[in-house]
Amino acid sequence: MRPTAKNFVSVKLPELLVQQAKEGAQPLRRSAAGQIEYWATLGRIVEHSGLTVQEALNAIENYEAAPTDSLGAVKQRILASNVDGSLQAQIRRIVADNRQKAELRKAT
Numbered sequence: 001m002r003p004t005a006k007n008f009v010s011v012k013l014p015e016l017l018v019q020q021a022k023e024g025a026q027p028l029r030r031s032a033a034g035q036i037e038y039w040a041t042l043g044r045i046v047e048h049s050g051l052t053v054q055e056a057l058n059a060i061e062n063y064e065a066a067p068t069d070s071l072g073a074v075k076q077r078i079l080a081s082n083v084d085g086s087l088q089a090q091i092r093r094i095v096a097d098n099r100q101k102a103e104l105r106k107a108t
Helices: 015-028 034-048 053-065 070-082 086-108
Strands: none
Touching: 015 034, 070 086
16 A cells, blocks of 8 residues: 655654654654654545544544553553463464565565
């Protein structure tokens, strides 16, 4: 779905947006530019989905207003999922999914 760009153009973006992109990109092993491109793609999809502007704004406000988990809470969830085996199962699913995606990319 991602277009192959042959030419690139430099644009000025707000520093805060770039910082948020860097933070959002790191866990997903994307570049900041890749994260911004991903967000732009999502924006295009939302724009063409038929959501009203108000529905999109409400979704964004709800996302931004949601409390973030403390580091301790995240650690507790990871430790609990390790104990019950769901962490390992999720890792296996992700690895299998990534392998399948890699094979599909090779085929195209």
